[in-house]
């Protein structure tokens with residue numbers, strides 16, 4: 001099979017850019033070097049420290065800096081430099097352990113809360129709010145007071161203090177990533193929730209978490225120092241910067257300068273953690289390939305070819321039969337019916353176009369068919385393996401099996417691919433998750449086959465999505481959709497984000513794949529010119545209802561509904577010498593509050609009195625055409 005390919009745009013990897021940006025930020029770089037040195041000092045304390053931190057010599061108490069004691073001695077004549085070095089080990093290790101502990105508690109809380117929402121979210125987040133309403137030091141003091149003094153108890157107390165801010169951040173990020181199309185893509189191929197949380201959501205939450213964690217290290221250091229200062233943290237003779245500060249304060253008149261040494265160390269380290277956090281935030285916000293580019297105009301379509309005769313609409317078995325489908329969403333004003341009593345069927349190897357203006361309910365219908373959304377009413381009969389299953393009522397187990405046979409191609413080729421996954425991972429995910437193809441080599445062979453099938457270079461399987469053009473990304477999305485050998489593909493505006501020439505290539509590819517693989521398509525678009533060359537039949541939707549359903553050529557030749565006529569007039573003209581089409585006047589009606597009678601009547605040039613009060617039924621006219629207009633028979637709209 002030969003298919004057209006389009007040119008690619010290659011960009012460099014995101015992580016390289018992030019590091020380059022971090023290096024360019026002098027403050028962040030200095031902080032990184034300082035913290036790296038501090039870690040080396042803490043790790044190598046046994047080698048570096050000139051003396052043991054507990055080695056006493058009371059005769060030499062409060063000595064100033066000298067060659068023997070570079071930072072002087074404390075009240076018991078111990079070497080301050082050595083105690084600072086060992087104290088760094090305790091303070092840095094405690095901060096790290098505290099932040100890791102807090103993350104371990106906050107991660108599952110935030111992920112579950114953001115992913116599942118609803119009551120779980122409410123319960124968890126209200127508890128976090130309650131904890132956050134208390135000042136951190138007071139809370140830590142209270143917990144440490146209950147648990148008793150000591151390093152371990154101090155660390156537990158500080159971890160609990162840090163949990164709410166981490167959990168809130170993770171929950172917020174999860175909520176945002178949960179809505180991303182590439183997560184919906186993972187759900188649509190039947191990936192288990194745990195897998196999606198670990199492999200799809202977590203990596204996208206990691207960057208902001210890293211920034212927050214670096215800043216939290218500074219907070220943990222301060223709280224640990226404060227608790228130690230108050231006698232609740234590290235116990236003597238073990239040194240920590242906080243306990244040294246406390247001791248120096250007790251002897252402020254004998255050795256006041258001793259206050260400055262741990263004080264400056266704490267301040268400098270906290271500043272360094274904060275500067276690193278800020279630097280990471282700037283570097284990561286611009287890097288990592290998460291930036292979105294939405295491209296493409298929506299012009300008329302040229303160059304789409306349909307080879308071979310169109311199959312008769314009556315040929316072949318019915319793969320999808322939708323009856324009485326309705327969907328209501330809850331809103332402040334009560335339930336809002338956005339899809340109202342829709343019905344259509346599609347035979348094997350055929351394409352039904354679902355066309356209408358923005359907000360008419362097309363995507364909602366597509367999502368119901370894949371059960372990404374539960375319909376309020378209606379039946380969705382899907383023929384699979386010789387059986388007919390009502391998708392609307394399928395249970396979890398049936399759905400898992402069904403999802404292998406129906407796939408979604410998304411509108412936005414930029415949002416639908418996870419920017420952190422290579423092409424191999426994206427296309428191989430359904431093979432691994434839904435087909436259980438664990439062997440990497442076997443998966444690689446299949447991914448290469450799929451890439452070749454959609455006209456992409458199989459050598460590019462280790463590239464990330466940002467290294468491809470819009471058309472190429474859509475091909476990757478199609479390859480992912482084909483991986484499970486589906487019978488039905490719901491293509492939700494698969495070309496509207498692409499340039500006109502690329503649109504034609506993708507439509508040709510979809511047509512070719514349909515012929516080669518016997519695929520059945522529900523093709524959603526808001527532009528009739530896009531669907532003309534790929535659809536056998538077209539259903540025109542207006543405010544949640546089908547207003548006309550006919551064979552494609554019939555519909556173009558003799559539209560019977562005034563709204564279809566308006567859509568045809570509004571369609572872009574491929575020939576620049578032709579005048580542009582008329583635009584439909586007026587705004588599309590609000591589905592939550594549609595006009596009485598025929599919903600199109602405020603915009604219809606043929607409106608009569610009865611149109612304002614009586615809802616027109618979807619009636620069958622000649623052949624298999626169905627129209628919902630009181631005046632369908634009498635109007636000449638050709």
Ligand SMILES: Nc1ncnc2c1ncn2[C@@H]1O[C@H](COP(=O)(O)OP(=O)(O)OP(=O)(O)O)[C@@H](O)[C@H]1O
Pocket residue numbers: 329330338356357358359360361362363364365526591
């Ligand atoms: N989750 C939701 N909650 C509430 N209302 C929703 C939800 N999803 C969609 N809607 C509403 O349902 C109506 C139909 O939306 P839908 O996305 O199906 O339209 P569409 O025809 O696909 O539009 P477009 O061409 O812009 O993609 C819109 O009024 C939309 O605001």
Ligand code: SF4
Pocket residue numbers: 561562563598599600601604605606607608611616628629630631632
């Ligand atoms: S029913 Fe009346 S208002 Fe509605 S499309 Fe037909 S003529 Fe126009």
Ligand SMILES: [Mg+2]
Pocket residue numbers: 362363364492
């Ligand atoms: Mg849509």
